[in-house]
Amino acid sequence: MIRILNRVARLAVLNSKQLHWYNTVGFLTEQVLPCSTCTSIRCVSFRAKREEIPPIAEPSRDDKLVTSLYKGVISGKRASLAEAITLVESRNARKRALAERLLSEILGYLRKKEQHNGGKPISFRAGLTGPPGAGKSSFIETFGKYLTAQGHKVAVLAVDPSSSATGGSLLGDKTRMIELSRDRNAYIRPSPTGGTLGGVTRSTNEAILLCEAAGYDVVLVETVGVGQSEYAVADMVDMFVLLIPPAAGDELQGIKKGIVEMADLIAVNKADGDLYIPAKRIQMEYISAVKLLRKKSVNWNPQVLRVSSIKDEGITAVWENMCEFHRIMVGSGEMMKQRAKQHRIWMWNHIREHIITLFKNHPSVKPEIRPLEDRVAKGVMAPGLAADILMKRFSEATQDKKED
Numbered sequence: 001m002i003r004i005l006n007r008v009a010r011l012a013v014l015n016s017k018q019l020h021w022y023n024t025v026g027f028l029t030e031q032v033l034p035c036s037t038c039t040s041i042r043c044v045s046f047r048a049k050r051e052e053i054p055p056i057a058e059p060s061r062d063d064k065l066v067t068s069l070y071k072g073v074i075s076g077k078r079a080s081l082a083e084a085i086t087l088v089e090s091r092n093a094r095k096r097a098l099a100e101r102l103l104s105e106i107l108g109y110l111r112k113k114e115q116h117n118g119g120k121p122i123s124f125r126a127g128l129t130g131p132p133g134a135g136k137s138s139f140i141e142t143f144g145k146y147l148t149a150q151g152h153k154v155a156v157l158a159v160d161p162s163s164s165a166t167g168g169s170l171l172g173d174k175t176r177m178i179e180l181s182r183d184r185n186a187y188i189r190p191s192p193t194g195g196t197l198g199g200v201t202r203s204t205n206e207a208i209l210l211c212e213a214a215g216y217d218v219v220l221v222e223t224v225g226v227g228q229s230e231y232a233v234a235d236m237v238d239m240f241v242l243l244i245p246p247a248a249g250d251e252l253q254g255i256k257k258g259i260v261e262m263a264d265l266i267a268v269n270k271a272d273g274d275l276y277i278p279a280k281r282i283q284m285e286y287i288s289a290v291k292l293l294r295k296k297s298v299n300w301n302p303q304v305l306r307v308s309s310i311k312d313e314g315i316t317a318v319w320e321n322m323c324e325f326h327r328i329m330v331g332s333g334e335m336m337k338q339r340a341k342q343h344r345i346w347m348w349n350h351i352r353e354h355i356i357t358l359f360k361n362h363p364s365v366k367p368e369i370r371p372l373e374d375r376v377a378k379g380v381m382a383p384g385l386a387a388d389i390l391m392k393r394f395s396e397a398t399q400d401k402k403e404d
Contacts, residue, residue, distance in 0.1 A: 062098055070105045076215045078187060085189055088206040103206055106213045121335060123212045124326055127233035129223040129259065130243035135269040136222055137176040138309040139243055144177070146315050147218055148185040155216035156180070156188045157207055159223055187216060205236045205346050235345045238335055239264045239325050244286070246270055246279035260286075261293050264302055265321055271306035271314065279306050299332045300325060364397035365390050 059067070069087070072080025088099040113122050130136050137158070144154045156177070180186050189207065204221060211219050223233045234240040242263035260266070266286050271279035286304045295301070303321055307314035329335040359365060368390060375381040 066098055066101050066105070069102055073106065073210055073214050074109055081187065081210060081214045082189070084210050085207045088203045088210070089191065103209065106209055109213055110209065120330055121339070123217045123219055124322070125208060125219045125221070125237040126239045126241055126322065127221045127223065127237035128241045128243060129233060131245070134243040134245045135309055136243050139267070139269055139307065140220055140222060141177040141180045142309040142312055143315055143318065144180045144186050144220070145183065146319065148183050152185070152218050153216045154186045155211035155219045156186065157204055157219065157221045158188060158190045159204065159221070187211065208236065234262045235342050238329065238338070239322060241265045241267060243267050243269050244282065246275045246282050260289065261296065264296065264300060264325060265318070266290070266302060266304045267318060268304065268306045269309060272308040272311045297334060299328050299334055359394060362394055362397065364393045368393055
């Protein structure tokens with residue numbers, strides 16, 4: 001009769017020649033063989049064999065953080081979204097590695113959602129720029145409240161300029177969007193430029209992905225201002241909107257031609273009160289100017305509209321224009337091609353930034369930078385010559401390393 005062991009519950013598997021006892025609690029396996037001198041099943045000799053099974057490794061602290069942030073973001077937790085954006089904005093090497101792992105998970109999640117959506121984008125990205133005083137923040141608050149009332153979830157990535165002296169930033173967009181910041185279907189994230197010339201942070205594109213994964217179907221990116229070098233936002237959004245005030249003077253000279261050419265929609269803000277007539281006049285001027293510019297897309301003709309953020313007028317027309325743009329661009333397939341092109345552009349933007357950092361920290365270049373900078377500042381050496389010297393040091397060091 002098979003004996004019952006007291007400490008653990010066991011399962012028996014019997015075949016014609018051998019009986020195996022398996023420990024169902026631990027990792028000890030006892031193999032029970034029939035006796036060589038007897039054919040009775042009662043007479044058995046025990047041979048115990050301990051099989052060492054390696055323990056399952058506990059997830060590291062970093063693994064737990066990435067998993068926690070991923071689950072929090074895709075479930076729409078605002079705190080997790082804020083922490084995730086902070087992580088991708090960090091320049092710390094360890095945190096950047098964690099951010100890349102998180103973004104890989106997020107990209108896989110978004111790719112599945114797009115496949116379920118028939119291969120179409122699950123969100124609409126709009127960039128807004130304009131000169132100081134154009135009323136960008138006021139427009140975004142009114143526009144954002146309109147969208148949330150329509151059942152949309154709106155994320156606003158408001159970029160504030162950083163001080164070139166201290167690196168600090170006011171980050172005051174939330175104070176200018178009080179009503180929208182209280183809306184549970186809206187998320188406002190002010191971010192410093194950190195000296196980025198394009199008016200958007202190096203991680204703005206990654207923040208857009210995180211907001212989309214969190215369920216925000218409309219993402220608005222507000223830039224610092226306008227200028228020939230400050231439309232980098234156009235390379236990360238679906239639609240580029242230019243907001244202009246009804247100012248007096250040489251209005252068309254105040255905005256760079258390149259910015260107007262990049263715009264998919266021009267909105268003349270503050271079209272109310274005493275500024276209503278000037279707003280109508282500048283609208284007509286821009287309508288005439290747009291006709292003379294090269295078209296950005298063969299499928300779309302940019303419109304010039306008037307809006308009033310204070311009186312909540314023209315907001316519906318702006319959104320309808322955006323919806324029409326989205327419908328045409330998705331239907332023609334141009335939006336998907338544009339996003340693919342944008343991803344390649346931002347890959348090279350990151351490469352350029354990493355190359356500059358690598359160049360500055362190279363042991364053959366770093367000691368030479370400060371002396372050459374001082375000589376250039378004093379006018380003793382031309383900037384181009386100093387740059388050539390540093391590049392030569394870097395090139396020679398790289399070549400020597402290859403030969404070794």
